Amino acid sequence: MTEQQLSTEGDSPPSDPRPSRRGRFLTPRALGIGSALAATAAAVALVFATQTAVQATSSPESPASTPIAADSTDEDAPEKATEVSKPTTVAAAYDGLTGAEVEYVRFLGAQDPAFAAGKDLFGEPGLQFLSTDVADPQAYSDGHRRLLSLYYDYATNETVSMIVNVTNGAIESVDRASGTQPAPTDAETSFAWELLLDADTAQPVVDEFAALTGGSVLTPASAEVLLTAHSFVTDAGSFGAESCGVDRCVQVLAQVDGGAFLTTSTYVVNLSTRAVLSIS
Incomplete structure (x- = not known):
């Protein structure tokens, strides 16, 4: 796969990031069809x-x-x-x-x-x-x-x-x-973010956010975070997400207060199975 560029304080964004809708309760009522x-x-x-x-x-x-x-x-x-x-x-x-x-x-x-x-x-x-x-x-x-x-x-x-x-x-x-993966919707992005934060393996992201914000607790509804995402298809150089491309998978980019990006490039969220995968 083509990895996202990394900054000294986390993942760097794709060009021209757009806002993403975020909700605390990720249900059809809260997020809709997207x-x-x-x-x-x-x-x-x-x-x-x-x-x-x-x-x-x-x-x-x-x-x-x-x-x-x-x-x-x-x-x-x-x-x-x-x-x-x-x-x-x-x-x-x-x-x-x-x-x-x-x-x-x-x-x-x-x-x-x-x-x-x-x-x-x-x-x-x-x-x-x-x-x-x-x-x-x-x-x-x-x-x-x-x-x-x-x-x-x-x-x-x-x-x-x-x-x-x-x-x-x-x-x-x-x-x-x-085997085709259009760009994720806002609803899919928000759902993937909540799944990622609920995963035990995401503790480093939570800790990184706390360090950047002076101890704030990271939740799916944290107002300091701006989300974008892209679809993920595995390739010969990726390990840990072999089903992605057949399954619907996304990677989430999370920017804190318009500045640093949390390090999320090592995670892929499989929306088809609702699993958070660690990749290398």
């Missing part, structure tokens, strides 16, 4: 090819659109709604995303049998929503507006891709791929 950076792809196959081990804070070159971060709780997530109306105005094929159409296609995706058959991050029925972006209009000739939604199925460890036609409200394709 959101993440969207995949950029011209076709479903390309989505799967380009989503492996994507940094949560990275962005593709010349993106076709700016993904909407459709954060929502369990109660008000579009997937849980009784009905979501079609947007009054359907955007042109090449236009950027709107919040209304993201909600609409998320609702439509939840009506597909493949959605209910899956499991989310918390083990509850329904696929884990990851992101939505504009499907490449050049792949079609009818001028219809299409969005591409990505989900993760924790029941099968597969990335699920849906092409939804906003113009006519049809789900045109549902495809699955194993």
Whole structure:
């Protein structure tokens, strides 16, 4: 694997770190279905090819659109709604995303049998929503507006891709791929952080935080910590996380008060099994 650069006071960040939602109680009510950076792809196959081990804070070159971060709780997530109306105005094929159409296609995706058959991050029925972006209009000739939604199925460890036609409200394709790991959502990042702190092997991280903050106790809700994360896929140079890449695994970066980074590069959190792994 490619290790994160280390500073003298812990792990250094990826470029342009973004904030992460943090909650004390990591349940669907607290974290919801989550959101993440969207995949950029011209076709479903390309989505799967380009989503492996994507940094949560990275962005593709010349993106076709700016993904909407459709954060929502369990109660008000579009997937849980009784009905979501079609947007009054359907955007042109090449236009950027709107919040209304993201909600609409998320609702439509939840009506597909493949959605209910899956499991989310918390083990509850329904696929884990990851992101939505504009499907490449050049792949079609009818001028219809299409969005591409990505989900993760924790029941099968597969990335699920849906092409939804906003113009006519049809789900045109549902495809699955194993061994692909889109960037983790905020909910996944927060859940991984809590699992890491609950592990007995994480005591060095707790001690490091106390040393940096004058004795403060590190908890998942510590306001001094800014979280980012990236997906983790094992390689020939990594030992201790051999299932990662098949299983859904992430590494968490934790920055203290906008300065030093805690040393978390030796830990990988397997979200599929909820195990905290020590790697070398």
